[in-house]
Every structure is written in structure tokens, then in C-alpha cells.
Amino acid sequence: MISVQGLGVTFGHGSxxxxxxxxLSFEVERGESFGLVGESGSGKTTVLxxxxxxxxxxxxxxxxxxxxxxxxxxxxxxHLVQMVFQDPFGSLHPRHTVDQILSEPARxxxxxxxxxxVLRALEExxxxxSFRFRYPHQVSGGQRQRIAVARALIIEPExxxxxxxxxxxxxxxxxxxxxxxxHMKRERGLTYMLVSHDLAVVSHMCDRLVVMQHxxxxxxxxxxxxxxxxxxHPYTSQLLRASEGYDRAAVETLEDDL
Amino acid sequence: MNETPILSIEDxxxxxxxxxxxxxxxxxxxxxxxREKLGIVGESGSGKSQTGxxILGLIAGRGIVHAKRxxxxxxxxxxxxxxxxxxxxxNRISMIMQxxxxxxxxxxxxxxxxxxxxxxxxxxxKAEARERAMEMLKAVRIRNPERxxxxxxxEVSGGMGQRIMIAMMMIPEPDxxxxxxxxxxxxxxxxxxxxxxxxxxxxxxxxALIFISHDLNLVASFCDRVLIxxxxxxxxxxxxxxxxxxxxxxxxxLLECLPRIDAHGESLAVLQRDPxxxxxx
Numbered sequence: 001m002i003s004v005q006g007l008g009v010t011f012g013h014g015s016x017x018x019x020x021x022x023x024l025s026f027e028v029e030r031g032e033s034f035g036l037v038g039e040s041g042s043g044k045t046t047v048l049x050x051x052x053x054x055x056x057x058x059x060x061x062x063x064x065x066x067x068x069x070x071x072x073x074x075x076x077x078x079h080l081v082q083m084v085f086q087d088p089f090g091s092l093h094p095r096h097t098v099d100q101i102l103s104e105p106a107r108x109x110x111x112x113x114x115x116x117x118v119l120r121a122l123e124e125x126x127x128x129x130s131f132r133f134r135y136p137h138q139v140s141g142g143q144r145q146r147i148a149v150a151r152a153l154i155i156e157p158e159x160x161x162x163x164x165x166x167x168x169x170x171x172x173x174x175x176x177x178x179x180x181x182x183h184m185k186r187e188r189g190l191t192y193m194l195v196s197h198d199l200a201v202v203s204h205m206c207d208r209l210v211v212m213q214h215x216x217x218x219x220x221x222x223x224x225x226x227x228x229x230x231x232x233h234p235y236t237s238q239l240l241r242a243s244e245g246y247d248r249a250a251v252e253t254l255e256d257d258l
Numbered sequence: 259m260n261e262t263p264i265l266s267i268e269d270x271x272x273x274x275x276x277x278x279x280x281x282x283x284x285x286x287x288x289x290x291x292x293r294e295k296l297g298i299v300g301e302s303g304s305g306k307s308q309t310g311x312x313i314l315g316l317i318a319g320r321g322i323v324h325a326k327r328x329x330x331x332x333x334x335x336x337x338x339x340x341x342x343x344x345x346x347x348x349n350r351i352s353m354i355m356q357x358x359x360x361x362x363x364x365x366x367x368x369x370x371x372x373x374x375x376x377x378x379x380x381x382x383x384k385a386e387a388r389e390r391a392m393e394m395l396k397a398v399r400i401r402n403p404e405r406x407x408x409x410x411x412x413e414v415s416g417g418m419g420q421r422i423m424i425a426m427m428m429i430p431e432p433d434x435x436x437x438x439x440x441x442x443x444x445x446x447x448x449x450x451x452x453x454x455x456x457x458x459x460x461x462x463x464x465x466a467l468i469f470i471s472h473d474l475n476l477v478a479s480f481c482d483r484v485l486i487x488x489x490x491x492x493x494x495x496x497x498x499x500x501x502x503x504x505x506x507x508x509x510x511x512l513l514e515c516l517p518r519i520d521a522h523g524e525s526l527a528v529l530q531r532d533p534x535x536x537x538x539x
Contacts, residue, residue: 039445040416141302170301170472172529175515179525197445204517204526227520242446243519245479251454254447 001159001191002028002051007060009046009215020046021215024060030158033185033192035202035209035223037239043215044195048161051193052083064159079109082152086164088144092136098122098147099132102154109155121150125180142173146180153184162194166201178204199243203227211236263290264433264466265313265351268327272308272490275320283308283321285490285538291434295460295467297481297498299474301512305490306470310436313468314351315343331433349379352427356439358419362411369395369407372426379430394425398455417448421455428459435460438470453480474512478502486512489536508535 009021021043028034036044050058053073062069065080082105085091092101102118111117119129125146136144145165152160165181166174178201185192196202202209203226211218211233219233231237241250272284284305289296300306312323313335328335330351333342355361363371372391376382382390395403398421411419420440427435437456441449457480460467471477477484478501486494486509494506504510511529 039447171474171512172301172515175517175526175528178517179528182525198517200517200519203519204522223522227522229520238447240519242450245475246450246453246457247479248454248457251450254450 001030001032001065002034002193003061003063004047004051005061005063007047007050007058007062009043009050009055010057010059012057019215021050024212024215024217026210026217026220028191028193030191031189032208033194033206035206036193036195036212037197037199037202037209038212038218039197039239041214042212044197044212045163046215047212048083048163048193048195052081052161053077075109079155080157081159081161082155082157083161083163084145084148084152084165087168088141088148089136089168091148092144092151094136097133097135098139101136101147102151105151105155111155117154121154124153124184125150126176140173141169142176145169145173145177149177149180149184153188156188157190159191159193162192164196165194167196167198174201181205199226199239211239263292264331265291266327266329267291267313267325269325270309270312270328271322271324272305272312272317273322273324275322283490284312287485287487287490287492289485289492289495291466291468293460293464293466294483295457295469295481295498297477297484298468298470298487299472299477299484300487301472303489304487306472306487307438309487310353310438310468310470313436314347314353316353348375348427348432349430350432351434351436352430352432354420354423354427354435354437354440357443358411358416358423361423362419364411366410367407368409368411368414368422372422372429375426376429390429391425394429395422397428397459398422398425399451400425417444417452420444420448420452424452424455424459431463432465434466434468436468436470439472440469441476442471442473449476474501474516491536491538493535507532 005025007021007024011018011020024047036047038044049055051062064077067077099118102121103114106114106117118132122129122131127143127146131139166177169177184190194202194205203223207223210220213235218235219231221231225231229240238254242254268288270284270287274281274283287309298306298309311317317323325336369391372394373387376387376390392403392407395406400406400418400421406414441452444452456467459465469477469481478498481498484496484498484501485492488508493508494504496504502513504513514527515529517526
């Protein structure tokens with residue numbers, strides 16, 4: 001469904017250029033949940049933005065659903081691929097009502113019966129019709145992220161790119177949003193690419209994952225390797241150890257450069 | 259905890275009057291703090307940060323603080339003069355904030371900021387302050403203290419910035435450190451290293467630590483004792499290592515809705531909030 005071959009992303013030009021992602025390759029199957037894991041600055045979000053076509057400086061070969069991607073994304077691509085961002089406060093227009101937010105993508109893609117689509121999209125993410133004419137500041141953080149999910153799904157995409165969709169939420173709200181995402185995936189047979197720094201979230205959501213560090217691929221893991229704590233690479237083992245809670249003795253075994 | 263507490267709080271209330279009525283952020287919190295690591299956990303809006311801030315008299319704007327007792331080492335913090343509070347703040351009780359990016363002065367070098375924290379509270383000479391600042395940088399395990407001393411905050415990483423904050427807060431050797439989500443902005447491995455530094459300071463120098471966090475697993479593994487807060491009240495107090503046997507339905511609900519690395523459930527338990535939890539106890 002998604003094929004990434006030798007992906008590179010450079011910010012800036014010439015000697016001051018910064019190589020954020022280098023020589024990255026992986027394949028995502030149809031209907032799979034694929035995780036991208038790494039610490040801050042590892043380039044995981046940059047990979048997602050490169051696929052979505054949101055940043056310049058991308059090299060390598062990207063193929064999505066048989067279409068080789070050029071510098072500009074086609075309308076077909078945008079119908080196929082949608083994205084949910086990390087910060088529900090920053091990603092919804094503060095002066096648009098929920099109705100405007102949800103109907104805009106449907107209008108762009110020339111869909112009919114927009115009003116009913118909006119109502120159905122709200123219902124699917126567990127919000128009733130009373131939310132339709134509210135502004136983003138009038139709903140809670142979790143409800144806002146539900147609206148962002150509804151906006152991504154209203155045009156019936158096949159692939160959803162999820163960039164830390166729950167890291168700004170309380171754990172109880174995180175559980176609701178993760179359940180919603182899993183439910184929608186089962187209903188519609190979606191393909192997910194999930195970026196997260198939280199190994200527990202990735203373990204819960206994904207079938208396979210890649211671990212990144214300093215813009216490069218560390219390893220590709222089947223989810224069982226993560227759940228059984230048997231990764232191949234020492235960097236992944238260290239991430240796992242550090243994610244297990246505080247242990248004074250284990251801290252001494254952490255190394256800065258693996 | 260079998261010694262006299264260094265800090266004793268009884269029936270603490272923090273209220274913010276608004277045109278739409280009072281917002282009661284903290285409602286009747288009581289606890290004693292010994293030479294220990296006390297965790298305060300809760301979700302956003304539970305009042306955990308306001309509890310920490312109220313101790314230091316750092317409630318913003320029109321907020322009103324009320325308590326039956328707020329006693330630090332024999333000093334009544336409720337009616338303490340601004341002068342008394344200034345002598346306590348930073349010197350005997352200090353606070354580490356979440357994000358070093360906003361808590362460090364961007365136009366003063368790191369070394370001078372740490373020195374300043376020392377000079378404000380002692381009548382030491384400049385040279386001595388510099389020496390102490392260097393020692394502190396080494397104590398928080400910064401490998402190249404000379405370089406970091408002359409660096410500006412934007413030239414250091416987030417983990418380094420948080421170590422610098424800790425160095426700054428530790429230099430007057432306070433009795434209590436209040437750390438409000440000190441590691442939430444950091445990567446997991448750096449987070450563990452920063453916690454180890456705090457842990458060692460508490461054990462080696464006999465300080466007390468109030469550790470405010472939303473992360474139950476972290477608090478359970480790091481602290482000695484935990485207060486669980488909801489809607490401005492303490493729901494439950496437990497030994498940290500015993501947190502996973504918590505009895506209160508709110509604590510249980512929070513623990514159960516966490517995804518786990520080693521388990522794959524089809525769906526996560528969803529926290530059902532009982533309105534009775536928010537009733538005044």
C-alpha cells in the first residue's frame with residue numbers, strides 16, 4: 001500500500017543543510033497498522049510529513065497505492081490519504097464551527113449530501129448532533145481529537161497518517177481515542193501509519209514497526225518482538241528498558257550513544 | 259515515615275473567583291511530608307499543580323489560598339510576610355518546572371544563572387559562587403561543565419536544560435524540592451537519567467521531594483508514597499510500590515486504561531467517572 005525506498009529529507013541548502021532523514025526504506029501492507037518509533041529528533045514525524053507532501057527537500061522513491069509520488073500530491077492521493085495531527089488545539093480552525101471544519105474536505109472532494117455526511121461522521125466518533133455548531137474552544141481536548149478524526153475520515157480515505165494522536169491527552173481520554181481508532185480501522189479496513197514515542201501505545205495499536213534514530217532506520221520489528229522484549233538491536237532494548245518505569249540500577253546501564 | 263514531618267498541610271483550598279462563579283481548583287487537601295519522595299498524580303485539572311504552587315505562595319492572579327494548617331519547619335506559611343516567604347522560596351523550598359526552555363533566562367549564560375541562585379541566598383564571594391556552580395554542574399552529571407557554564411540556554415539540549423534547572427534549584431541546598439512534571443518534556447532515556455540525579459540528591463542530602471506527575475507507572479516506580487488527586491481532592495494515599503493494588507475505583511480505572519507493552523487487548527478499558535468522586539468528602 002505504501003512503499004518507501006531510499007527516502008531522504010534535507011532541510012536548508014548546501015553546507016548549512018540538515019539531513020533529517022537518510023536512506024530510509026520500508027513497505028506498509030494494505031490493512032496494516034504500521035508504527036514509527038523514535039525519540040525526539042529521530043525524524044519520525046518528518047517521514048510522515050514527507051509522505052503527506054507537507055515538506056520540501058524530499059528525495060527517494062515514494063509509492064502509495066500504485067501511484068509514484070512526485071513533488072506535488074494529486075487530488076486522488078489526498079482522497080486516499082488523510083492525516084491526524086498531534087495537537088488538537090492547533091489543528092482545528094478556531095473561528096470555524098465543527099460543521100464548517102467537517103464539511104470543508106467533503107466540499108473540496110465534491111461529495112454530495114454533505115449535511116448527512118457531517119452528522120454521520122460525528123456519530124461515528126461518538127459525538128451527537130449538538131456538537132455541530134460549536135467552536136473548537138467549546139469542546140474538551142478529547143472531543144477535539146475526535147473531531148480531528150472525523151475530519152480525516154469524512155472523505156472515506158484508505159490510509160490515515162497518525163502523528164502522536166494521543167500524546168496531548170490524559171490517559172483516560174487516550175484510551176477512548178485509541179479504542180475509536182481501532183474501531184474505525186476494523187469497520188473500514190483502513191491502513192494506519194502511527195508515529196509515537198510511546199512504546200505501549202505502539203504495542204497496543206500496531207502489527208509491525210520501525211525504530212528510528214538520528215534520521216536513520218535502526219530496525220524493523222514484528223510486534224511480538226516488542227511485546228516479548230526481544231528486539232535485535234541494543235538501541236531498541238534500551239528504549240524498552242527505559243519505558244518500563246524507573247529503576248535506579250537500570251539507569252547505570254543506559255548509554256548515550258548506541 | 260517515622261520522624262516529625264517537615265511540611266504539614268491540612269485542609270488546603272485554592273479558589274479562583276470568576277464572573278461565572280468560583281472555580282475550586284483544590285478542595286481540602288491534607289498531607290504530611292517527611293524526608294521522602296512523595297508523588298502527586300492526577301489528570302489535567304485535578305489540582306495537583308495548584309497544590310504544589312500554593313505551598314510556595316505562587317498562586318496566580320486572584321486565586322485565594324485557604325488552609326487550616328500550612329506549616330513548614332515550625333513556620334506558619336499562611337500568614338508569613340512577603341519577606342519571610344522570600345527567604346524560604348528558592349532557599350529552603352524550591353521548585354523545578356516542566357519546561358527548561360521557559361524557565362531559564364535566554365540572554366544570560368547558564369553558569370551565571372546558577373551562580374545567581376547561590377548569591378541571592380548567601381553572602382558569598384563571586385569566585386566561591388563560580389566554584390559552587392561548577393560543582394553543581396558536575397553533580398548533575400554534566401560531562402563538560404566548563405563548556406556548559408559559558409553556554410546560553412538555547413545552546414543546550416532539553417535534557418541538559420533540565421539538569422541545569424536541577425543544579426540551580428539544588429545549589430542553596432533546600433529542604434524541600436517541588437518538581438512539577440520535571441521530565442514530561444524529555445525522551446524516556448534522558449528522563450530516567452534526570453530522575454536518577456533527583457533520586458540521588460534526595461537520598462544523599464536528606465531532602466524531601468514532592469513529585470507532581472500525570473504518569474502513574476513512573477510515580478509508582480520512582481516515589482515512596484503517592485497521593486491520587488481528582489477534582490481537587492485526594493482520592494487515595496498509597497505506598498508507591500503498592501499502587502498497583504489500589505482500591506479506589508478512580509485509581510483502578512486510571513491503571514486499567516493504560517496500554518501495556520507486553521499485552522495486546524482488543525480494546526482498552528474506559529474510565530467510567532462516578533459523579534460521587536467529585537462530591538466533597
